[in-house]
Amino acid sequence: MKEHTKAVLEACTGQLVALGLMRRRRGLAVWQMNDEMWGGVGMQAQFLRSGAMRVIPVPQVVWDPVEQLVAHGKGTGYRPWSATAITRSRVVLPEKRMGPFEFRDPEVQGAMLDKFGVFVRQRLIPTILEMADEREILRHYRAEAYKGLGRAEHALAILAWTHKSLELEDDFGSLLRQQTQDETRASLEAFHHRLRGSEEARALIAPEIRPE
Template sequence: MLEAQGKEPPTMKEHTKAVLEACTGQLVALGLLRRRRGLAVWQMNEEMWGGVGMQVQLTRHGATRILPVAQLVWDPVERLVAHGKGTGYRPWSPAAITRARVVLPAPDTGPIEFISPEVRGDMLDRFARLVQSDIVPTILNMADEGEILRHYRAGAGEGVGRAEHALAILAWVTKSLDLGADYGSLLSVQTQDETRSRLQAFHHRLTGSREARVLIGAKTAD
């Protein structure tokens, strides 16, 4: 499977590029803003952005199949995560997506599939209908702040940065970097030395970050 959400593989075929361009154009026609080929976004509120990305499957018959991806970026939270990791913030990079979910078409809709060399208009219309009927509602449902926090807290012991995200969310919603109790709770469920060390380093950088304090303080001043 090839993903059209980061840097494109050098072997991506011209037909696949044309399909992604056409599908991105459909998103723009629906009112979204193009970020790059295969991704268009819109600002949902002051803090959150929704995005429709695309994964690509090349079928055994040589067709290009599009798998739409519902994406959500909670911008200030992702900025806090970047401060805690000590990295720069790159919006819509794979490491800066708060939630993402592939949305498969229902069987009665059928796949979004383009047979080379054509980019059929009726298939683009099918893609646009799927975005409106399924993908946008999925993104709106994903934007529940409480559910996002529950998601990261529930998986805090599973690694993959979930505990770090939970700390960043708590910092943002409480407008405080005094996270001692929550930090201790999240640290207690880490079962590996590596994840414990990573969370300890994250907490140290986040609570000592001048930029994180400015971000939270600026919001409080409003």
């Protein structure tokens, strides 16, 4: 990664920190919205023929216990904010009147950074709050479960978390029927089997109450 690219992403991350978010890494800052959900703003770097670098902000939501359940069902470790552990994400571009966020090497223009900060405050933060609606997240994954295994896995994990149960035979059957290929059906069955058999998943949704 070019030094100018690093400097731009670091400066944009600094703008997010100034708005009250916590730096997770260069190009990503987050905040905890409630006991279960985190919101974040990630950044993609696009390089133009003119030599300028364009920053494309990506609002994101991580429903932490749901992503942990997905990891248990897959039999993988849970890495928060890894590419496979984002519950919702959406590219949101600025309006034409505002224009793109473009930085020309070697400078990191302060006016462009200020514009980026205004956009995050006025547009991205409200978008993240909207994306964090639990019912809408479940509706999204259930409605699109036929489009891919990952959506069906997320729908099952959300149902397990919201119902506080791993015994979801009816819901599992409904999601399984939406899979059109033998391979995805077999993979979803394996996911369901691992999730039901995971002691970590069971402890997450129904932690033992220990006497004081």
